[in-house]
Amino acid sequence: MNIDSIKNGYVIDHISAGQAMKIYEYLKLGELDCQVAIIKNARSTKMGKKDIIKIDKKVDIDFDVLGYIDPNITINVIENDKKVDKFHPELKEELVDIVKCKNPRCITSVERGLKHICILKDKKTAKYRCKYCDSEV
Amino acid sequence: MKNLIGIEDFSKEEINELIKVSKDIISNKEKYLEKCKGKILATLFFEPSTRTRLSFESAMLSLGGSVLGFSSADSSSTQKGETLADTIKVVSGYSDIIAMRHPKEGAPIVAANNSSVPIINAGDGGHNHPTQTLLDLLTIYQEKGRLDNYTVGLCGDLKFGRTVHSLIVALSRYENIKFVLxxxxxxxxxxxxxxxxxxxxxxxxxxxxxxxxxxNKLDILYMTRVQKERFLNEEEYVRLKDVYILDKQKLEKAKEDLCILHPLPRVNEISTEIDDDPRAAYFRQAEYGKYMRMAIILKLLKENEK
Known part of the structure; x- marks a missing residue:
């Protein structure tokens, strides 16, 4: 299977197999007007199987939300067909409207217009808690 | 704006100061009769409560202030679909300080973000109940003379029992506290x-x-009610509601200077046969609640004048 290389944009690599669509949703890639390729179950010596996403445009994307999903993901920045930067997503101190609190007793379950805010409680385990009710998300 | 959302909003020093003021109020009630003259406390109780609401209202009236509010969500505009944020924006224009009880956890944070006056959390679901904790600390201090070096038993519903959660946070700041859960x-x-x-x-x-x-190992025993309103499943409530009943027989094994606390109301978890035992401190505890809430109202009004 051939997927064209990209000239300017991003390659999100080392995504755990099966997580690509989740990332597609979180990063709202469906709203972009450029080419986006999702490669599922690619062969990987390190991971066995992995997913890859290619974005064919340099757009402003907040990759740090990926730290919540999988901090081992690699983001490669491509300019003029060359890899110019590579980084892993940071764990954000606060996630706003990224994950929803599932506690049915939380105020976020009833209050209209209230942002779902989760606070990083443990960097080692990447644990987040709802800012309002303290439930783990 | 200084609010009281969770017990962690007050430092250990601030808590000690609140206890000191409460003790002064107990000894010199006349001194405080006009401290809040011209001030209005709004009591917004989206969930029914007798003790906490009346205690807040009595506290403000004893400080010479006035009180307005509602005692259930049915009599508020929530019934019409108004958001909490909107209710608070409106009520903070009518009052100088707000005490709010809400069934949803985290509701006081929403209130504080939308209020121009200080918010006191008077209980948010099974989450926090900081004024209860402060009055629990005052009771322990009044009954036993210190707040450190205890083995504290917490008994009953420790999952949804918000008073227990806040009390653990507060007591953990003091030296050599052990918990039996x-x-x-x-x-x-x-x-x-x-x-x-x-x-x-x-x-x-x-x-x-x-x-x-x-x-027999406990210095303090904090009993709690298994709260029906916290269960989504009635069957589970029925199965668990009477698991613990403290009675004369069990108390025979306890220390002579045990201090028995309960946030009240009780149902069956403390038998009425021990009410006259000097170790039963729960009715005194309820009274201390008024004095502690007076101290809290005074502190928050003063802090926000700065």
């Missing part, structure tokens, strides 16, 4: 409290289902 398996304290408070601060605790086995 007595509950059925289904109502154990939430993991986050164990991780964030007990484990993090290396506080000694044991979890048990048996009250009789450990009652």
């Amino acid at each position: 007595i509950s059925p398996n289904e109502l154990k304290i939430p993991e986050y409290l164990k991780q964030d408070i007990l484990d993090k601060k290396n506080i000694e605790y044991i979890e048990t289902e048996n009250l009789e086995e450990c009652i």
Whole structure:
């Protein structure tokens, strides 16, 4: 299977197999007007199987939300067909409207217009808690 | 704006100061009769409560202030679909300070973000109840003369019992406190409290289902009611509601200077036969609630004048 290389944009690599669509949703890639390729179950010596996403445009994307999903993901920045930067997503101190609190007793379950805010409680385990009710998300 | 959302909003020094002021109020009530003259407390109770609401209202009236509010969500504009944020924006224009009880956890944070006057959390679901904790601390101080070096038994619903959660956070700041957490398996304290408070601060605790086995080790026994309103499943409530009943027989094994607390109302978990035992401090505890709430109102009004 051939997927064209990209000239300017991003390659999100080392995504755990099966997580690509989740990332597609979180990063709202469906709203972009450029080419986006999702490669599922690619062969990987390190991971066995992995997913890859290619974005064919340099757009402003907040990759740090990926730290919540999988901090081992690699983001490669491509300019003029060359890899110019590579980084892993940071764990954000606060996630706003990224994950929803599932506690049915939380105020976020009833209050209209209230942002779902989760606070990083443990960097080692990447644990987040709802800012309002303290439930783990 | 200084608010009281959770017990962590007040430092240990501030808590000690509140206890000092409460004790002064108890001894010199006349001195405080006009301290809040011209001030209005709004009591917004989206969930019914007798004790807490009346205690807040009595506290403000004893300070010479006035009170307005509602005592159930049915009589508020929530019934018409108004958001909490909007209700608070409106009410903060009518009052100088707001005491709010809400069934949803985290509601006081929303209130504080939308208020121009200080917010006191008078209970948010099974989450926090900081004024109860402060009055619990005042009671322990009044009954036993200090707040450190105790083995504290917490018994009953430790999962949804907000008073228990806040009390663990508060007491963990004092030296040499050990906890005995007595509950059925289904109502154990939430993991986050164990991780964030007990484990993090290396506080000694044991979890048990048996009250009789450990009652002789306790200096303080905090009983709680299994609250029907916290259960989504009625069957589970019925199965767990009368798991612990403190009676004369169990109390025979307890220390002579045990201090028995309960946030009230009680149902069956404390037998009325022990009400006259000098170790039963729960009715005195309810009265101390008024004095502590007077101290809290005074502190927040003063802080926000600055």
